[in-house]
Amino acid sequence: MANTQEKEDSKPTASSKKKTVKEEKDALQDFLLGITGLSDSMKKRVHKVLNTEGIIDPRGIKSLTNKQLEELPGITEATASLLLDQFKTKQEGKIFLSLEEREELETVRSKIKTGAKALDDLLQGGIPTGTFVELYGAPQSGKTQLCYTITANCLLPKEYGGLESGIIWLDTEGSFNSQRLKQILSYYKYTHNIPDDKIDTGKFMVAATRTLSQIELALKEAGRIIAKNKVKLLIVDSLMDPFRAEYGGLGQLADRQKHLNRVLHLLMRIAEAWDLAVLYTNQVMANPDPFATAMDKVLPSGGFILGHASDIRIWLRRATSKIRNQYDAQNARRALITDCGWLPMTETHFSLGPFGVCDVDEEAKLRDLALEIGLGLDSEEDELEEEELETEFAKIE
Numbered sequence: 001m002a003n004t005q006e007k008e009d010s011k012p013t014a015s016s017k018k019k020t021v022k023e024e025k026d027a028l029q030d031f032l033l034g035i036t037g038l039s040d041s042m043k044k045r046v047h048k049v050l051n052t053e054g055i056i057d058p059r060g061i062k063s064l065t066n067k068q069l070e071e072l073p074g075i076t077e078a079t080a081s082l083l084l085d086q087f088k089t090k091q092e093g094k095i096f097l098s099l100e101e102r103e104e105l106e107t108v109r110s111k112i113k114t115g116a117k118a119l120d121d122l123l124q125g126g127i128p129t130g131t132f133v134e135l136y137g138a139p140q141s142g143k144t145q146l147c148y149t150i151t152a153n154c155l156l157p158k159e160y161g162g163l164e165s166g167i168i169w170l171d172t173e174g175s176f177n178s179q180r181l182k183q184i185l186s187y188y189k190y191t192h193n194i195p196d197d198k199i200d201t202g203k204f205m206v207a208a209t210r211t212l213s214q215i216e217l218a219l220k221e222a223g224r225i226i227a228k229n230k231v232k233l234l235i236v237d238s239l240m241d242p243f244r245a246e247y248g249g250l251g252q253l254a255d256r257q258k259h260l261n262r263v264l265h266l267l268m269r270i271a272e273a274w275d276l277a278v279l280y281t282n283q284v285m286a287n288p289d290p291f292a293t294a295m296d297k298v299l300p301s302g303g304f305i306l307g308h309a310s311d312i313r314i315w316l317r318r319a320t321s322k323i324r325n326q327y328d329a330q331n332a333r334r335a336l337i338t339d340c341g342w343l344p345m346t347e348t349h350f351s352l353g354p355f356g357v358c359d360v361d362e363e364a365k366l367r368d369l370a371l372e373i374g375l376g377l378d379s380e381e382d383e384l385e386e387e388e389l390e391t392e393f394a395k396i397e
């Protein structure tokens with residue numbers, strides 16, 4: 001009898017389902033209800049307009065500028081200001097914070113694991129949410145592989161070191177491969193013994209954004225997904241590619257930088273409103289300065305505008321043969337923090353294994369494990385890849 005009762009209780013009834021849907025909607029409704037100086041009919045209208053724009057949470061409003069709000073149908077200049085003013089009176093909208101308040105804000109930020117302990121240590125625990133992280137390097141330096149493993153770590157349940165959060169991935173190069181992400185996830189499931197239903201891959205969303213207008217459209221759509229999937233990571237792989245494609249000539253550089261600035265500000269508002277990490281990859285170019293030091297021989301593209309936006313810049317390169325041989329890690333890479341306001345300029349090594357990013361001393365072991373659990377590695381393709389890799393790196397070094 002008790003059992004039946006229990007079953008009855010846990011069964012979602014029509015009314016409880018309705019309740020959850022209502023609860024989800026309430027975040028925006030509650031926010032609007034609390035505003036004085038806005039008529040009930042106006043509140044209803046604003047609610048409807050924001051919902052059709054994909055804003056289902058008040059933080060979505062915070063990610064917009066006055067101008068963007070005013071452009072929405074039926075929202076006047078006064079209403080837009082009133083909506084944005086609400087954040088100024090709340091703790092998160094306070095202009096000045098004491099040292100203690102600021103420290104509290106920084107410590108509540110989650111850290112996303114990278115897959116290699118050495119890299120996590122370099123970043124003092126992982127990638128902090130609320131920051132802009134740039135991975136730059138030559139082709140095949142491991143930028144996209146790092147994005148996969150960081151994505152997998154976001155999806156992992158909390159008890160296994162993950163964030164259980166959602167991820168948005170903007171694929172500008174058409175290089176995203178769902179099988180590769182699944183492979184990395186299956187490794188974590190296998191090694192941590194995680195049941196299938198414990199990882200909600202539905203929280204991962206990818207958009208093919210080959211053009212700048214597609215990026216901007218996707219970012220506009222993002223609010224709805226961020227709220228629904230509790231997104232904590234937004235990836236752009238790679239950020240500069242569409243800018244380079246659409247603003248080719250030197251004469252277009254100023255326009256390109258203006259446009260880049262606009263997209264970065266859009267990303268900043270989203271990151272700030274939702275406290276999510278923005279991770280973007282970037283290519284490198286040869287430094288035109290003939291007096292550049294060995295370290296500055298290559299530069300990330302995007303100029304000062306991108307340089308100022310990135311909170312942490314990490315340069316990825318192939319490791320020296322000494323390191324590769326020492327650890328029997330032919331895929332070993334170097335990661336150097338070249339610019340960060342709170343981390344020293346230090347370097348570490350990590351590797352790219354069959355299961356994504358790992359520590360250098362794990363690569364050989366994981367290669368064996370891949371064979372053992374039946375994840376076949378095509379050695380011929382690997383050799384070819386190695387050759388191509390050498391030429392790509394030779395161009396840079």
Ligand SMILES: Nc1ncnc2c1ncn2[C@@H]1O[C@H](COP(=O)(O)OP(=O)(O)O)[C@@H](O)[C@H]1O
Nearest residue numbers: 138139140141142143144145146331352353354
């Ligand atoms: N399945 C795999 N097993 C082992 N290593 C892989 C696998 N897939 C990719 N890699 C490694 O990742 C490298 C490509 O890295 P990637 O992150 O795609 O480069 P990029 O910096 O251009 O984004 C390959 O050269 C290879 O060393």
Ligand SMILES: [Mg+2]
Nearest residue numbers: 143144175237
């Ligand atoms: Mg790539």
